[in-house]
Amino acid sequence: MPAATPVTPTDAYIEDFAAFVQASPSSYHAAAEVARRLEAAGFDRLDETEAWPAAPGRRVVVRDGAVIAWVQPDGAGPVTPFRILGAHTDSPSFKLKPNPSTTGDGVLQAGVELYGGPLLNSWLDRELELAGRIATDDGALHLVRTGPMLRIPQLAIHLDREVNKGLTLDKQRHTQPVWGVVGDDEADLLAELARFAGVPGATIVGHDVLVADTNAPARFGRSGELFASGRMDNLSSVYAGLVALLAAPAEAGHVSVLAAFDHEELGSESRSGASGPMLEDVLVRIAAGLGAGDDERRRAFAASWILSSDAGHAVHPNYPERHDPANRPVLGGGPLLKLNANQRYASDAVGSALWTGVCRQAGVPTQPFVSNNAIPCGSTIGPLAATRLGIRTVDVGVPLLSMHSARELAHVDDLAALGAAVTAFFAPA
Structure with a gap:
């Protein structure tokens, strides 16, 4: 009988991711889930x-769909950086609308609106959940999830013979999922959500419910x-930060912080987004607990760093002309250093040097990403957080194909390398 293949650190990382x-x-x-894992590891959950x-201690706070956690080391003082x-x-x-129960030609449908910029066609003909x-x-x-319950069916080719020459989806008419057929009883999608949440018969007076693909990740x-x-954009970075924070030592000369914001795909302007006050609120309270006045806190911020980690683009082999001709990041080439002359990313020469050193310390490769001049790039939380706090910031992330698809594509080595690099970022200098 052949010997079992040993499980590598990358294998373990990918399985848990x-x-x-x-x-x-x-x-x-x-x-x-971040808070649950941290509490299981001994972090204290705080109430704002x-x-x-x-x-000194290990702490976590949740605000809506955002979570911030930190390790406050022994010996930290008023000017200890972050x-x-x-x-x-x-x-x-897609996000569920008010009054979401609709019907059409004998079929039950869910009224949804677009959340962010999904690649619409990738959501067709998939088993979806709320x-x-x-x-x-x-x-x-109450948190709620339904498991496989919905599908956005595509029109058969027999009813649109030209579909392979170009698919155009109307964002209102063509994206409403099917979740059943009309019966004798009245179908109420909100009542179904209450049942899945374990509160049958309860009256739902508000909801923040989105659509998610139920297909399991696969190698x-x-x-x-x-x-x-x-959802690798951007759970790949949230998970890397979680792994790194769990490994962050108590004797570091800085406070290690994981700040996972909500609403980045909408522009980050919310109480739990990067343009909002949450990170500043937490940092100010930590600094105050360390005895920092306004001057000391500003000194601490001046010595601090933000590693803004969000997914980026690998060169697409079927569309090579869409990428910069000289900077061509590939799957498996390591996490990206993201650069943009117009400050869509916050990286500069000083940040580039920090990131290069972090990757060297972690023993992982890195590769630069810059957009083709004719194709404007997106942005990240990096410039927003840097502008709000004045803390030096560098933008990084794993290279993906199919970004904003219902199912994105990465290389396992890049995912694990990002975790190793963030772990090195939190390690003592």
């Missing part, structure tokens, strides 16, 4: 309405080197 993605069908679930302890991994918990999708949170009339909030390729999954 896949479990993390499956536990995180919405930003609210992702924040809850209560006083926080000033002593090392912050910034990421986001949300992904492009996931997020509901508020009931007793004032309680494939010649040697299992490729990895397909939903």
